[in-house]
Amino acid sequence: MARASSKHDRDQALDFQGFLNDLQDWEMSLNDKDKKLKSRGLVKEKLETRVVDEDRKLVAKAAISDNSSNARQYDYSRNYDSITHLSGDFMKEESSPDATSEKELGNEYFKQKKFKEAVDCYSRSIALSPTAVAYANRAMAYLKMRRFQEAEDDCTEALNLDDRYIKAYSRRSTARKELGKLKESIEDAEFALRLEPHNQEIKKQYAETKSLYEKEILNKASGALRSSMQKVGKSKVEVNKHVGAVQSVSRSSQKIVTAAIQEDHNKKNHKKQELKASVQELAARAASLAKAEVAKNITPPNSAYQFEVSWRGLAGDRTLQARLLKVTSPVALPQIFKNAMSAPMLVDIIRCIATFFTEEMDLAVKYLENLAKVSRFDTIMMCLSSTDRADLHRIWDDVFCNNATPMEYAERLDNLRSSYCPKQ
Structure with a gap:
């Protein structure tokens, strides 16, 4: 009987020693994973506290293991299951990134001016759960990379999700300004300003874009005026040539030459009037066709x-x-x-x-x-x-x-x- 009892105690000691070895292996593995998560800033202090608490409970239960073999076996099984379950949750959290964590990591990369890495994080966040904020943040990173078309597209996606998101209007206004879409840029800034009238940054953005648009219109008008002046100058040269020819002839033939010039001038004016009428007619027809085409393409607005x-x-x-x-x-x-x-x-x-x-x-x-x-x-x-x-x-x-x-x-x-x- 004594030998049987001694053998039973040795078996239990070996079981307990095996359990401690398993615990040490698990703890080393957990520490390795903990270091990896800390490098990405995703380790949760609360989870660490839970793990430490479970370890303390386990050691305490092991310390009183000599009370009864049944109780020791029960404590070993219950705590091993608990820690295994906790480890599973921890592994699951490590292997399943969430949209918010990816977005926050993207924000950290953005602060470090690592815009490409920020775009990658925002893209993963959008793939997991598309939000207006994630799209607008990625648009901001694209703006920093001077990829203005992608920035405009992302802002549009953000506004499809939230048509009152002011940052999306503001950033799309910036992207459109860089793309040369000044009128659309003004519309975005103006709409954002209507949503938030006292926003000084948007007021400044609206004023700057409007000033650029007005300069563009002025430059176009100046170009058209210069073109007209050049045409007028050519006409004056032609008239001076005619006058010189008139002065070179005798007085007796001057009236005849003048009449011929006037007739030629009248014919040119008549042709110009006919051309003008023709152009106006074509413009009216084009406007009518354009109007019909616009009417076909009118679709119900969503915002x-x-x-x-x-x-x-x-x-x-x-x-x-x-x-x-x-x-x-x-x-x-x-x-x-x-x-x-x-x-x-x-x-x-x-x-x-x-x-x-x-x-x-x-x-x-x-x-x-x-x-x-x-x-x-x-x-x-x-x-x-x-x-x-x-x-x-x-x-x-x-x-x-x-x-x-x-x-x-x-x-x-x-x-x-x-x-x-x-x-x-």
């Missing part, structure tokens, strides 16, 4: 920015603006504009609605009802100028609520009057 850019592009043509409005569902207006509607835009839309109210009353009233549901509508109405207020009152009385308006629509419009035409 306030898209709507406003399209609306401005069709400025001066109420027919095309009405078409843009009609391809946009009335019930979608509050979601499209959110809280980015401006007072001038609201008044202009109402003026456009007035142009097709008589032909499509039901649709026009639906637009008016849903515009009133746009966020901060009451605040927008308070910002109207006295001229716009007077214009709205006139439209309401002369167009929307005149004697020819059917009763079913007149009642709905009367209910809307207090919203659109508040008492002074």
Whole structure:
């Protein structure tokens, strides 16, 4: 019996020694992985604390192992399972990078001016979970690398995810300025400024881009003027040649030569007029074809920015603006504009609605009802100028609520009057 008990104790000692060896191996492996994670700044202090706590518990339980062999075996099994589970979680965290960690690592590389590495990290973050911030951050890295087209594309993707992300508008404005798209750059900066009117950086960006655009327009105008002046100069040279020829002939033939020159001049003027008329006709036809083509390509906007850019592009043509409005569902207006509607835009839309109210009353009233549901509508109405207020009152009385308006629509419009035409 004594020999059996001694053999049993030796077996248990060997088991425990094997367990300690396993523990040491696991600890060395864990330390190696810990060093790797620390080099990337991803080691979690909380997890380290949990591991240390588990180690302490294990040692404490091993120290009292002589209480009973069953208890020792139970503690060994339970703690080994616990640490194995903890190790599995740790390995899983190491082998499964998350989008946020990649983005933060990209930020660190950006601070170190390692823009290529930052782009790689942001790209992995986007692949794991695309966000407006990740796209905009990668765009900023592209700007630093002077890859302006990629920067513009990334900002557009960011705005597709969040159409009120000011940094994306600002960075796309910068990219477009570098690409020579000055008009589009101004539109981005202007829209960002509307979202955040007191942002001094965006104010500066808007002013600089606008100044560049105005210089470009001035240079084009100056070039056209110089070209015209050169043509005028050539005409003067031709006239002087004719005058010299006239002075060289005798007085008796001077009238004949002058008449011939005048006739030649008249013929040239006639041809110029015919050419001008022909050019104007071609221009009118081209404009008509362009207008038809634009009408075909009008698509429903998904954001306030898209709507406003399209609306401005069709400025001066109420027919095309009405078409843009009609391809946009009335019930979608509050979601499209959110809280980015401006007072001038609201008044202009109402003026456009007035142009097709008589032909499509039901649709026009639906637009008016849903515009009133746009966020901060009451605040927008308070910002109207006295001229716009007077214009709205006139439209309401002369167009929307005149004697020819059917009763079913007149009642709905009367209910809307207090919203659109508040008492002074």
